[in-house]
Amino acid sequence: MTAGDVIVFGEQVAISVNGAPMVAHRGQTLAAALLANGVRTLRRTRRDGRPRGMFCAMGVCFDCVLTVDGKPGVRACMTPVDAGMTVTMPERFFGRRGA
Amino acid sequence: MSFSRQAAVVVIGAGPAGLSAALAAREAGAEVLVLDEYAQPGGQFYKQLPAAFRVPDRARLDPDYTKGDALIARVRDRGVEILQDTLVWASFDAGELSVTRQGTSGTVRYESLVVATGAYERVVAFPGWDLPGVMTPGGAQTLVKNQRVLPGKRIVLAGSGPFLLPVAKTLLGAGAHIVAMVEATRPRAWARHAARLWGHGDRVHEALDYRRIIRDAGVPIRFGALVVEAHGGECLERVLIRDCDRDGHVAPHAPAHAIEADVLCVGYGFVPGTQVTRLLGCAHRHDVRCAAQVPVHDDRMQTSVAGVFVAGEVAGIGGAHAAAAEGKLAGLAAAQRLGRAIDPAQIATAQRDRAHHRRFAALINDLFPLKPAYFDAVRDDTIVCRCEEVSAGDVRAALAAWGADLNCVKGVTRCGMGYCQGRMCGPTVAALAVRGTGAQAGDIEAMSVRAPIKPVTVATLAELDAGQ
Numbered sequence: 001m002t003a004g005d006v007i008v009f010g011e012q013v014a015i016s017v018n019g020a021p022m023v024a025h026r027g028q029t030l031a032a033a034l035l036a037n038g039v040r041t042l043r044r045t046r047r048d049g050r051p052r053g054m055f056c057a058m059g060v061c062f063d064c065v066l067t068v069d070g071k072p073g074v075r076a077c078m079t080p081v082d083a084g085m086t087v088t089m090p091e092r093f094f095g096r097r098g099a
Numbered sequence: 100m101s102f103s104r105q106a107a108v109v110v111i112g113a114g115p116a117g118l119s120a121a122l123a124a125r126e127a128g129a130e131v132l133v134l135d136e137y138a139q140p141g142g143q144f145y146k147q148l149p150a151a152f153r154v155p156d157r158a159r160l161d162p163d164y165t166k167g168d169a170l171i172a173r174v175r176d177r178g179v180e181i182l183q184d185t186l187v188w189a190s191f192d193a194g195e196l197s198v199t200r201q202g203t204s205g206t207v208r209y210e211s212l213v214v215a216t217g218a219y220e221r222v223v224a225f226p227g228w229d230l231p232g233v234m235t236p237g238g239a240q241t242l243v244k245n246q247r248v249l250p251g252k253r254i255v256l257a258g259s260g261p262f263l264l265p266v267a268k269t270l271l272g273a274g275a276h277i278v279a280m281v282e283a284t285r286p287r288a289w290a291r292h293a294a295r296l297w298g299h300g301d302r303v304h305e306a307l308d309y310r311r312i313i314r315d316a317g318v319p320i321r322f323g324a325l326v327v328e329a330h331g332g333e334c335l336e337r338v339l340i341r342d343c344d345r346d347g348h349v350a351p352h353a354p355a356h357a358i359e360a361d362v363l364c365v366g367y368g369f370v371p372g373t374q375v376t377r378l379l380g381c382a383h384r385h386d387v388r389c390a391a392q393v394p395v396h397d398d399r400m401q402t403s404v405a406g407v408f409v410a411g412e413v414a415g416i417g418g419a420h421a422a423a424a425e426g427k428l429a430g431l432a433a434a435q436r437l438g439r440a441i442d443p444a445q446i447a448t449a450q451r452d453r454a455h456h457r458r459f460a461a462l463i464n465d466l467f468p469l470k471p472a473y474f475d476a477v478r479d480d481t482i483v484c485r486c487e488e489v490s491a492g493d494v495r496a497a498l499a500a501w502g503a504d505l506n507c508v509k510g511v512t513r514c515g516m517g518y519c520q521g522r523m524c525g526p527t528v529a530a531l532a533v534r535g536t537g538a539q540a541g542d543i544e545a546m547s548v549r550a551p552i553k554p555v556t557v558a559t560l561a562e563l564d565a566g567q
Contacts, residue, residue, distance in 0.1 A: 006159050007247060010151030027151025032246035040231045040251075040334045047488045051333050053231025055485075055523075057238035058143060059136065060219045062518030062554075063229075063485060073518070073554060077238075080138065080149060 013083035024081040031057065031064050031076035034087075042066060042076060043090040066090065101562050102205040104182075106132035108433045109196070109209035111187050111375060114142020115419040116411025117215035118170050119426025120433070123449075124213070125177045127434035127441055133174075133181040134198060134207060140174075140181050141167045142217055143237060144419045146245045161244075161272075189550030190379055194406075199555055204562040211406045211433035214376050214394075215426060218369035218412035221469065223258075224483050224491070224527040225476040226328045228365070232335030236266040236364040243273045250275075251362035255338045257281035257326045258366040260467040264309035266364065267318065277318045279358050281340050283367075284467055285323040288345060295462045302459060324356070325349060326365055327476040338363050347472030367469055369416045370526065374552040377545075379407055385541035388464035389415050390526075392545050398450060399432035400425055408433050417460035424452035471540075474530040483531070484524040486517020494531050503538035505529065505546045518554055521546045 010026030017034070024033035031054045034042065041051040042064050055063040057077045064076040067088040108124040110117045113135035125131045133140070139147035145167025154160060157168070174181070182200060187207075189197035196207045220235040227233065232251060236258065239250045254270060254277045256263050263280065270277055296303055313320065321340065327349065328339040339355045373383060376394040382403035383392040393415045400408045408429040411422030428449040435441040477483065479492030493512045501507040505528060508514055514528060515521030521528070525546065533540050 006154065006156070007148060008153040008155065009247070010149065010153075025151070027149030028248075029149075029246060032242055032248045035242065035250065036248045042231070045488055050229060050482075050488070051231050052229060052485075053334070054234060054242075055238060056220065056235050057241040058219065059553075060519060061485065061523050065518065077241075078138075080151070 013081060015081060015083070015085040015087060017087045018089055026081060026083070028081045029077050030066065030068070030079045030081055030085070030087065033081050034076065041089075046090070049091070102200070102203060103208075104132060104205065105208035106130050107209070107437050108132075108211045108213065108430070109134065109207055110213040110215060110430075111135075111196075112142060112215035112217055112411070113137070113140035113171075113181050113183075114215060114217050114411065114422065115144050115170075116217070116413075116422035116426035116429075117142065117213065118145075118174050119423045120213040120215055120408075120410050120430035121179045121181075121426075122170075122174050122177060123427045123430030124211075124434040125174070125179050125430075127431055127439045129211075129434040129437055129439055131179045132207065133179060134185045134187055134196070135181055135183050136186050138183055140171050140183065143241070144422075145170065146241060147171070148245060152247075186553055186555075187375060188552055188555050190375075191550075197550070199559050202559070204559050209406075211408065211436050212379075213408045213410055213426070213429045213433055214379075214402075214413055215410045215422070215429075216372040216375050216413045218371050218416060219522055220366040221368050221370045221526050222365070222523055223367050223473050223530075224481055224524070225326060226478055226481045227330055227335070229482050229485050230329050230331050230335045231333070232331065232361050233329050233363045233365065236263055236366045239362065239364045240266045240269050243275070244269050247273075249273060250364075251360075252276060253278045253360045254362040254364065255279050255281065255326075255358055255360045256364045257338075257340070259283040259473075260366070260368045261306070261463055262366065262368070264306065264313070268309055268312050271312060271316045271318070277316070278360055280313065280318055280320045281324050281326060282320065282322050283325055283343060283347060283470070283473065285345070289466050292462060292466060295458070298455070299459050299462075325473060325476065326363065327355065329363055335361055335363055343472065347470030347475075349472075349475055367473060368464075368467060369412060370522070371413045371415060373413055374520075374548050376402060376407070376409060376413060377548040378550060378552060379404055381407060381409075386415050387541070388461060388468075390469040390540065399446065400429035401432060406433075406436060415460075416464065417457055418463070421453060421456035421460050424449055424456055428453055469526075471530055471533060474527060474534070477527060477531065483527050484512075484514040484517060486519050486523070487513040489514040489524075491527075491531060494528055495535055498532055498535040503532040503536040503543050505532060505543060508532070509546050515546045520548075520552065
């Protein structure tokens with residue numbers, strides 16, 4: 001989906017996701033930017049390593065929590081993208097994934 | 100550096116109820132400050148576009164944007180300040196709120212308070228509901244309307260209630276492919292309530308408009324069915340639905356119908372966001388129609404705590420029109436309490452508006468009730484608490500051992516103890532408690548609320564202490 005001419009996205013900015021570069025638009029929420037880039041799994045749960053994605057998109061469910069610029073527990077759906085933002089998606093805290 | 104603010108009337112929430120309350124109180128001459136958790140005012144209903152997006156011609160936007168724009172502009176023109184990104188997370192003393200704003204701690208003092216914190220979607224657990232691709236209808240609507248991103252390629256829209264209709268309209272308007280709509284109730288069950296539509300022609304017109312859009316798009320609608328499972332590896336791939344009877348029970352031998360989809364939007368109405376009113380010690384009652392706890396209030400929206408008013412969804416699910424009427428009423432009453440002169444006719448008009456819209460809300464709640472059987476699909480291995488990964492089996496075992504005491508279940512299992520603090524698992528745990536112990540829904544006390552009502556960092560807490 002494009003904004004068309006009714007709505008024009010904010011300027012393109014570069015962010016880093018798990019060390020890889022990604023293009024997003026200023027003002028977009030991180031959750032929307034990741035989805036627009038085809039990223040649907042945002043993190044893995046800490047006990048069972050289950051994949052999780054965006055669920056409520058209004059800051060209530062806390063399923064989209066990522067580490068942003070070193071700060072853990074940041075809701076991707078409530079965080080606007082900014083140039084140079086560094087994002088890490090949490091893997092399991094306990095044990096190794098797939099272990 | 101902590102900050103301190105005060106205002107005669109403080110309003111929490113900048114949705115239709117909060118904005119109307121702010122406007123009414125300000126026009127009555129009171130000094131008003133609005134606190135809103137989001138980046139932009141408008142709440143979920145009048146959700147505004149991100150400030151960094153540009154709109155060359157606002158007249159071409161959906162009317163919801165322009166209505167919201169107009170209301171926000173009126174509030175600001177009257178000199179009301181709206182603090183965005185501001186979370187109320189505690190109230191340690193009467194007349195004072197603890198807030199965080201963009202990582203900074205603060206306190207806000209008030210003489211009258213209007214709580215207009217809205218609602219969140221009611222989600223019902225089922226196997227696979229935590230897979231990426233499963234989301235709330237409102238979540239999908241926000242993505243499309245506010246962020247201009249489609250959630251996926253093949254969308255199933257399911258659950259129960261009229262909110263699925265505007266979500267379908269938004270998704271279809273953006274070019275989404277809705278492969279099926281699944282509504283748990285059946286139109287023939289609605290028929291006996293038809294007379295109650297009298298006087299609500301505008302809403303009937305709205306519903307017919309949605310029906311036309313959905314039909315023109317060729318979206319298949321299945322009534323009397325429930326989502327019972329979601330399957331996929333890394334993301335959602337397939338949704339299983341099964342027919343249910345009028346009580347919502349899936350017939351034992353009803354075949355499962357599989358739909359290939361990468362997005363499932365599923366919701367069963369809304370839950371009033373009563374964390375702040377409970378934190379403030381307001382009395383609550385179980386509202387059968389909303390199937391939730393709601394704050395008790397008088398005919399001017401004042402709660403059991405003097406000077407604390409409620410408006411909108413937090414007072415019971417009623418939609419944006421009721422929210423606006425209640426906001427006005429609460430705003431007027433909040434100002435009057437501070438000695439401002441209010442024309443009684445204004446109060447009476449707001450009360451009449453409120454009654455009109457609440458009558459329609461009652462009809463909607465009766466047409467789309469939360470049926471206990473909606474939770475039948477919850478198997479023992481189903482994750483109930485998404486945050487702490489607690490299974491239904493663990494919750495059932497705790498209920499069997501300790502009875503229908505949700506705080507006890509929380510303590511024993513960690514269910515409801517995570518980031519969302521029971522907002523997502525609450526309805527399912529309450530339903531399991533009713534089913535497992537035979538307790539009445541109205542007798543089950545909700546999980547208690549304590550500060551911080553949303554996560555706050557220790558650094559924020561330390562800052563608050565340093566500021567005092």
